[in-house]
Amino acid sequence: MTDDVLAESVPIQVFIVDDHKTILWGLQRLVESARPHMQVAGVASCREALFASLSSKKIDVIVLDLDLGGQSSIEIIPFILQNSTAKILILTGDRSPSVHRAAILAGAKGIVLKDESAETLLQAIKQIHAGEVWIDHRLMDRILDLLPGQANQKSVQEVAQSKDSELTAREREIIRAVVLQRGAKGIVIAEALNISEHTLRNHLSTIYAKLKIRNRIDLFVYASEHSLDQDAEI
Known part of the structure; x- marks a missing residue:
């Protein structure tokens, strides 16, 4: 059995974080619909519940709402990465390239807009789990334009x-x-x-x-x- 086949036979453990119960419920059902390729490892509606789960659960990908209780989730990304091997996929309705840039620089591996299709979210989870980055190609150039240049140093x-x-x-x-x-x-x-x-x-x-x-x-x-x-x- 090859590494690729073995990897595909083990469900991706997805942890979902969103402070809207209806959205959280829908995301749970969406991920579970992708069995046996992925399954829900847990859910949280606030950062404290997420933090409590980092050391107690096997998590491959965290789908993280960018706005939790009126606070930006970007500031907690470094803490998550220090305390977990999970890859972070940001879910947001914010289209600002500067916000997306900040999330990527903080360590997020992908960004999915909330008006994207369910299939897009599932594909993004698979892709960042495989070690890739997921960003809408329409926003890629705008994000790169905001990254700091260093060529003159x-x-x-x-x-x-x-x-x-x-x-x-x-x-x-x-x-x-x-x-x-x-x-x-x-x-x-x-x-x-x-x-x-x-x-x-x-x-x-x-x-x-x-x-x-x-x-x-x-x-x-x-x-x-x-x-x-x-x-x-x-």
Whole structure:
């Protein structure tokens, strides 16, 4: 049995956080409808209930309402990440790129708007569980425009050159493919590279480690600032 088949046979444990009981109920039913691929690990309607569950439950993905009781959930993301291995998917009705940027920089792996389809939410859960980032491609450019530039800092440039030298030709090719297909699903990028999605994830993990970055958003920024989106040969 391959790693991919084994991973698919184990349900994704989803913890849902929303302070509206009706929405919470609906999200529970939605996730449970995706059995056997995923199941509800627990629910919470406030941050305190979430915190109490972090150490006592096996959680793979946390679907986190951005607004809990009138308070932004962005400020609790670092605490969640320090106390859990779960990946965070933000659910929000806020379309502000600056808010989305703040959530990503805080450590969220994806953002789904509340008016998106049920299928979109389920796909986002699967994708971030697989190690990808989920952000609406229509908002990607606007979010990236708000990320801080560092290309004019000499010390950063020197460090970047050192990191770049560790990349293989194949890794540079993969970076270019990921950047050119901004917002595409991992399977689409993998097919363009004639590799499996599992192999792509392995390559990306190695690239992230070499460049000391966390996800595809960081990779887009890094590649743009250091011309890695232009110098790879395909």
